[in-house]
Amino acid sequence: MTTETNEQSPRQEDAALVERLKARDKSALEEMLRLHGSKLYGVAMQITRNENDARDVMQDALITIWNKIGTFESRSSFSTWLYRVTANAALMRLRKNKKFEHNVPLDADDPDSDLPVIQLADPGETPDAEAQRDELGVQVRSAIDKLDEPYRTTVLLADVDDMSMEEIAATMGVTVPAVKSRLHRARLALRKALEPYLKGARA
Amino acid sequence: MSGTAPTFWGRLKRLFCKRCGCRDVDQLLFDYSEGQLDPKTKQRIDEHLKDCPLCLKYLETYHATIAATQEHCCHKGEMPPELRRKLEEFISQNL
Numbered sequence: 001m002t003t004e005t006n007e008q009s010p011r012q013e014d015a016a017l018v019e020r021l022k023a024r025d026k027s028a029l030e031e032m033l034r035l036h037g038s039k040l041y042g043v044a045m046q047i048t049r050n051e052n053d054a055r056d057v058m059q060d061a062l063i064t065i066w067n068k069i070g071t072f073e074s075r076s077s078f079s080t081w082l083y084r085v086t087a088n089a090a091l092m093r094l095r096k097n098k099k100f101e102h103n104v105p106l107d108a109d110d111p112d113s114d115l116p117v118i119q120l121a122d123p124g125e126t127p128d129a130e131a132q133r134d135e136l137g138v139q140v141r142s143a144i145d146k147l148d149e150p151y152r153t154t155v156l157l158a159d160v161d162d163m164s165m166e167e168i169a170a171t172m173g174v175t176v177p178a179v180k181s182r183l184h185r186a187r188l189a190l191r192k193a194l195e196p197y198l199k200g201a202r203a
Numbered sequence: 204m205s206g207t208a209p210t211f212w213g214r215l216k217r218l219f220c221k222r223c224g225c226r227d228v229d230q231l232l233f234d235y236s237e238g239q240l241d242p243k244t245k246q247r248i249d250e251h252l253k254d255c256p257l258c259l260k261y262l263e264t265y266h267a268t269i270a271a272t273q274e275h276c277c278h279k280g281e282m283p284p285e286l287r288r289k290l291e292e293f294i295s296q297n298l
Contacts, residue, residue, distance in 0.1 A: 033287060042277065042280070059290065062294060
């Protein structure tokens with residue numbers, strides 16, 4: 001005798017969602033918001049840094065998801081596709097607001113030569129490990145906020161949203177080598193700025 | 204090599220010591236960290252790291268930076284309920 005349950009794995013839930021969306025079932029969009037909405041909102045907030053823009057991005061992303069679901073071919077996971085659509089909508093919003101420029105030199109041989117410069121507050125004394133960790137969090141967010149585009153978005157998509165180089169290249173409309181170069185330079189700039197706060201913070 | 208503090212002598216060494224391996228770490232740090240080096244090159248870097256505490260420190264802080272970004276920069280908050288309601292309205296009225 002077997003026991004049947006109605007519980008589905010996230011992958012099965014996503015597969016069912018895709019089928020319903022392709023069948024033009026609007027309630028599947030609401031279900032998608034329930035399952036992935038907070039993560040997508042996080043992506044939108046990280047890139048736009050503005051609640052109003054993030055709201056508009058979510059709306060734009062919903063329109064794209066609804067209109068383009070027919071092109072989704074399950075080669076990547078559904079959640080990855082959703083993150084890509086949302087990141088793309090956020091980048092479009094930045095461009096529209098003229099906060100995003102593709103004018104960064106990529107051909108420097110010395111990785112330290114013209115890194116984006118990030119100025120952070122003096123680290124000072126930190127009383128204990130927990131305070132040190134909190135302080136690191138504040139400084140990390142501050143350093144990322146101070147990174148110029150497109151470094152900031154690149155490092156967020158790669159190291160926070162865990163998108164592949166290929167996905168970032170497709171989302172940002174640049175080559176994979178350009179993504180690698182930007183990501184490396186962004187990490188080096190962050191490392192330089194955060195080094196005083198990384199004591200004992202080895203990964 | 205650039206360790207805890209990229210000193211004048213450290214930078215001078217990087218400029219002139221073409222065979223010391225520090226330049227390899229500089230140039231291949233990204234591919235090394237992403238696991239994209241061929242086994243022979245990776246082994247060369249590994250050997251150098253055993254003998255060069257400054258490069259090792261540099262690599263550690265590079266990795267610590269990535270880990271700190273992942274840990275502290277993730278937007279972990281829930282979507283505001285009011286936004287969820289508005290988006291649901293948008294779905295039913297506009298799509």
